[in-house]
Amino acid sequence: MRVSLFITCLVDQLWPSVGTSTVEVLRRAGCEVVFDERQTCCGQPAFNTGYRREARKLAMRFIEIFEEAKADAIVSPSGSCTAMVHHFHQLFPDDEPWRKRAEALAAKTYELSSLLINVLGAEDLGASFAGRIGWHDACHGLRDLGVHSEPRRLIRNVRGVEFVELQNADVCCGFGGTFSVKYPEISVAILDNKIDAIEKAEVRAIVSGDASCLMQIGGRLSRNNSAVQVMHLAELLASREDLGAQASLPANRGERGLLKI
Amino acid sequence: MSHLTTETFDQNAREALNDPQLRTALRKLARTFGDRRQAVLESVDDWEDLREKARAIKDDTLAHLDKYLEAFADNAERAGAKIHWARDAVEACGIVIRLLNERNATNIVKSKSMATEEIHLNDALEAVGLEPVETDLGEWIIQLAHETPSHIVVPAIHKSKKQIADLFVEKLGIEPTDDVATLTSAARRILRRRFAESHVGISGVNFGVAETGTILILENEGNVRLTTSLPKVHIALMGIEKVIPRFADLDVFLKLLPRSGTGQKLTTYQSLITGVKRDATDEGPDEVHIILMDNGRSRMLGHPVTRQSLACIRCGACLNACPVYQQIGGHAYGSVYPGPIGAVITPQLIGIGKASQLPYASSLCGACREVCPVKIDIPELLLHLRSEVAAGMMGSSASEHNQPVKRKAMERLAFRLYAFAWSSPALYEWGIRIGRLLQRFAVKEGRIGKVGGFVSRVVPPLGAWTSWRDARPIAPRSFREQWRERKGRDAA
Numbered sequence: 001m002r003v004s005l006f007i008t009c010l011v012d013q014l015w016p017s018v019g020t021s022t023v024e025v026l027r028r029a030g031c032e033v034v035f036d037e038r039q040t041c042c043g044q045p046a047f048n049t050g051y052r053r054e055a056r057k058l059a060m061r062f063i064e065i066f067e068e069a070k071a072d073a074i075v076s077p078s079g080s081c082t083a084m085v086h087h088f089h090q091l092f093p094d095d096e097p098w099r100k101r102a103e104a105l106a107a108k109t110y111e112l113s114s115l116l117i118n119v120l121g122a123e124d125l126g127a128s129f130a131g132r133i134g135w136h137d138a139c140h141g142l143r144d145l146g147v148h149s150e151p152r153r154l155i156r157n158v159r160g161v162e163f164v165e166l167q168n169a170d171v172c173c174g175f176g177g178t179f180s181v182k183y184p185e186i187s188v189a190i191l192d193n194k195i196d197a198i199e200k201a202e203v204r205a206i207v208s209g210d211a212s213c214l215m216q217i218g219g220r221l222s223r224n225n226s227a228v229q230v231m232h233l234a235e236l237l238a239s240r241e242d243l244g245a246q247a248s249l250p251a252n253r254g255e256r257g258l259l260k261i
Numbered sequence: 262m263s264h265l266t267t268e269t270f271d272q273n274a275r276e277a278l279n280d281p282q283l284r285t286a287l288r289k290l291a292r293t294f295g296d297r298r299q300a301v302l303e304s305v306d307d308w309e310d311l312r313e314k315a316r317a318i319k320d321d322t323l324a325h326l327d328k329y330l331e332a333f334a335d336n337a338e339r340a341g342a343k344i345h346w347a348r349d350a351v352e353a354c355g356i357v358i359r360l361l362n363e364r365n366a367t368n369i370v371k372s373k374s375m376a377t378e379e380i381h382l383n384d385a386l387e388a389v390g391l392e393p394v395e396t397d398l399g400e401w402i403i404q405l406a407h408e409t410p411s412h413i414v415v416p417a418i419h420k421s422k423k424q425i426a427d428l429f430v431e432k433l434g435i436e437p438t439d440d441v442a443t444l445t446s447a448a449r450r451i452l453r454r455r456f457a458e459s460h461v462g463i464s465g466v467n468f469g470v471a472e473t474g475t476i477l478i479l480e481n482e483g484n485v486r487l488t489t490s491l492p493k494v495h496i497a498l499m500g501i502e503k504v505i506p507r508f509a510d511l512d513v514f515l516k517l518l519p520r521s522g523t524g525q526k527l528t529t530y531q532s533l534i535t536g537v538k539r540d541a542t543d544e545g546p547d548e549v550h551i552i553l554m555d556n557g558r559s560r561m562l563g564h565p566v567t568r569q570s571l572a573c574i575r576c577g578a579c580l581n582a583c584p585v586y587q588q589i590g591g592h593a594y595g596s597v598y599p600g601p602i603g604a605v606i607t608p609q610l611i612g613i614g615k616a617s618q619l620p621y622a623s624s625l626c627g628a629c630r631e632v633c634p635v636k637i638d639i640p641e642l643l644l645h646l647r648s649e650v651a652a653g654m655m656g657s658s659a660s661e662h663n664q665p666v667k668r669k670a671m672e673r674l675a676f677r678l679y680a681f682a683w684s685s686p687a688l689y690e691w692g693i694r695i696g697r698l699l700q701r702f703a704v705k706e707g708r709i710g711k712v713g714g715f716v717s718r719v720v721p722p723l724g725a726w727t728s729w730r731d732a733r734p735i736a737p738r739s740f741r742e743q744w745r746e747r748k749g750r751d752a753a
Contacts, residue, residue, distance in 0.1 A: 009683070011740060014736060016740035035744050045676075049647060054679065057684060144627065175624060178621075180624075181721070184726065184729060185729075186585055186589060189588040222731035223710075
């Protein structure tokens with residue numbers, strides 16, 4: 001299967017190991033991965049803040065680029081960015097041709113775990129990771145795309161992992177895009193409930209399918225000097241025991257919590 | 262009464278977050294109502310089907326609202342009720358005051374009605390020397406405390422038992438106690454006397470059935486029964502969106518509303534009132550007046566996107582599920598309608614210029630949409646209202662108030678720049694390189710900690726983020742740079 005990678009601006013710039021892990025995982029699942037370097041952003045920040053004209057500009061560009069990929073599917077390591085593509089049609093209320101193009105593209109755009117389980121039927125990617133991990137259901141992936149069982153099935157196939165179902169796993173982490181900086185106190189108050197549940201579960205790492213949530217959660221864990229690490233689902237699925245010690249480390253943080261890219 | 266306003270939402274929220282007693286009360290609300298709702302959903306095996314049906318009934322009603330309202334009015338009048346039409350809050354209050362004055366009514370009892378809160382009826386009555394008494398315990402508590410409700414269903418949820426006990430001691434002169442039974446029977450004693458002596462009872466309406474002219478009111482305490490049957494005159498205030506077509510439609514809503522609102526299969530009492538008593542010697546009021554109130558609803562009806570907010574049956578489930586409401590409570594919103602549905606209808610009722618913060622007070626998590634019994638897509642509505650605020654428009658949505666929305670110049674510029682720059686991969690990558698350079702000053706030990714005042718002023722979002730959370734720096738090599746390098750190596 002030929003898949004075109006929608007990397008997302010966040011992963012591209014702030015968390016590239018999620019991207020390299022995603023490519024590795026897709027290849028293990030038997031995909032040919034192409035990456036169109038012209039891509040930039042899906043426009044979600046603008047759309048969510050109310051700037052529809054700006055969002056439309058980026059959406060049109062996105063649609064044009066990804067239509068050219070001639071791929072069987074477009075895949076993204078982000079529930080919220082995938083959901084944005086699924087909402088593109090709302091940007092063209094009076095433009096039927098563009099709306100149809102948006103809908104056609106959305107129909108073949110998948111969040112990573114959804115592609116693996118629902119399209120490729122690939123539950124076991126030969127991953128291994130030692131320790132207790134908790135999972136956070138990112139809101140857009142969960143409620144817009146219906147992603148819930150897929151990550152759990154993938155995680156249960158990771159050798160050495162002890163999966164802990166967190167209390168309130170499906171409650172928002174408080175990020176919400178610009179909400180996190182427009183109303184930071186509320187954002188952090190919501191976040192601290194999530195942090196409490198994570199610390200109570202005594203996990204080694206918290207995993208999610210959205211880098212944005214992981215930035216929010218990881219940012220607070222880091223500020224608290226917590227021992228809990230953050231990992232993206234792609235990074236977890238890419239870890240392998242034949243890579244030795246690397247298998248037990250989330251890709252970006254070394255032993256002393258220093259970022260290691 | 263000093264009420265918090267919608268304009269100072271951010272300040273209100275900050276204060277609410279620093280109120281430990283409020284936080285305790287809200288934690289309890291989230292847990293209790295969440296658990297109860299979850300448990301009671303299991304007593305119904307076609308919940309999703311019911312939601313679909315309810316939404317379909319509402320959509321049909323709203324598509325033909327004039328027809329159903331006329332049928333309702335005709336049938337209610339045929340049964341002996343008097344129908345009044347109120348264009349807005351002022352007219353509605355005026356009608357109530359006129360009806361009271363015409364009958365020299367001074368002893369007035371009220372049952373809980375969000376519509377009467379919306380029009381600040383009690384304030385209007387008190388301004389002309391009348392003293393209505395709230396008979397719903399929660400509403401009575403906030404009336405004694407001179408506050409507005411903080412929740413659509415449980416108005417005094419923000420108060421602790423001790424606060425209520427202290428309030429009763431101060432206002433009612435009872436002996437200090439924190440025994441709930443003692444407090445409730447003290448309330449009962451006083452309210453029962455008021456019921457017996459009352460001239461007029463004012464209520465709200467949960468549903469108005471067009472087919473029969475019947476109004477349905479739901480309750481647990483029994484005060485609605487007393488309010489609508491003991492006094493000689495009953496005045497019911499009904500928002501025009503409360504009408505539903507057929508009596509049989511009530512079945513669907515009766516299965517949805519109590520479960521969604523309080524986690525009950527059914528409320529303790531359901532009062533179905535059709536007109537007045539047939540025989541003068543029967544018990545019950547001699548007069549039933551129904552005030553059909555618009556107050557911005559027909560304006561909301563006219564807009565295809567926001568029309569669905571009129572489907573709301575005021576169950577409060579969205580409030581209970583909302584992570585934002587759970588942190589700040591209802592008063593912070595500065596509106597009698599708080600929480601997710603409040604963030605949507607308040608700007609439409611009072612004007613988006615006055616309530617421009619509310620649509621942004623959400624992480625768009627969608628929990629509200631998930632629990633709404635009539636499937637209102639609240640996040641979609643919030644995003645729509647945000648686009649109106651960003652465009653600085655006032656007249657395009659339901660708001661007719663000509664208030665300029667404060668233009669957020671810097672934000673608008675930032676997004677214009679973002680859309681421009683990120684339409685070019687070259688500019689996008691140059692932006693990353695510049696970012697990497699600038700961040701050198703802020704990155705320590707692989708992360709960005711709390712930035713100083715200067716950086717906060719230049720890049721406010723970074724200041725807001727790092728006040729409480731560390732930030733990830735821009736990576737030394739982006740994904741696309743690594744991809745290019747790998748491609749180059751493979752090709753070589």
